[in-house]
Amino acid sequence: MYFSDEKDYIMRMIKEMVKILFSLICGKKYVSVEFEKENKYEVSGKNLKSFLDMIDSGQINEAENILLDNIDYTNNDDVMAAALFYQYLSEKDSEFLINNNYTKEEVLSGFKQLLVQSEYNNLLYMIKDDE
Numbered sequence: 001m002y003f004s005d006e007k008d009y010i011m012r013m014i015k016e017m018v019k020i021l022f023s024l025i026c027g028k029k030y031v032s033v034e035f036e037k038e039n040k041y042e043v044s045g046k047n048l049k050s051f052l053d054m055i056d057s058g059q060i061n062e063a064e065n066i067l068l069d070n071i072d073y074t075n076n077d078d079v080m081a082a083a084l085f086y087q088y089l090s091e092k093d094s095e096f097l098i099n100n101n102y103t104k105e106e107v108l109s110g111f112k113q114l115l116v117q118s119e120y121n122n123l124l125y126m127i128k129d130d131e
Contacts (some may be wrong), residue, residue, distance in 0.1 A: 010104045014090040014111050017123050018083045024120070025076045041081035044070035048081045052088050058100040060089065064110060073118040086111040 041048040046066065054063035067085055071078045089097075090107045097103055115121050 010108045011090040014087050014108065017111070017115070018087045020123060021083050021115075021120060022080065025080060041077055041084060043067055043078045043081050044072075046070070048084055051081070051085050055085075055089055055092070060097070060100050060102045068110075071117075079114065079118045079120075082114050083111070086114065 043051075043066075051063045051067055054060070054066075063085070067082055071082055073079065086107055089102075090104070090111075094104060097107075112124060115123050
């Protein structure tokens with residue numbers, strides 16, 4: 001597998017797992033446009049768009065720290081906000097991430113932790129681990 005193929009694989013896997021997670025949590029089919037229009041997801045009073053804006057401005061680690069410090073893993077909206085955070089982050093190119101002290105591997109690792117902490121670790125089977 002080529003290096004860039006591996007990065008695309010990470011993005012695709014996170015996107016697929018978010019779809020499945022949404023279906024499990026909400027009981028309906030995932031439609032990405034619906035998330036952007038609703039923008040109803042938040043963690044501890046801070047909406048998802050705020051986190052995504054922090055990513056865009058290069059404050060990835062800060063955004064992730066705030067998210068993880070405040071998430072209630074038993075709250076489905078919090079879990080979906082975090083899942084969408086990692087999906088958005090996975091769509092950033094490697095150069096952007098590296099320039100902001102982050103990597104695709106860290107995106108995948110963070111998403112895996114989210115699944116484990118929120119007890120959706122049964123979705124981890126979808127990720128091919130070469131570790």
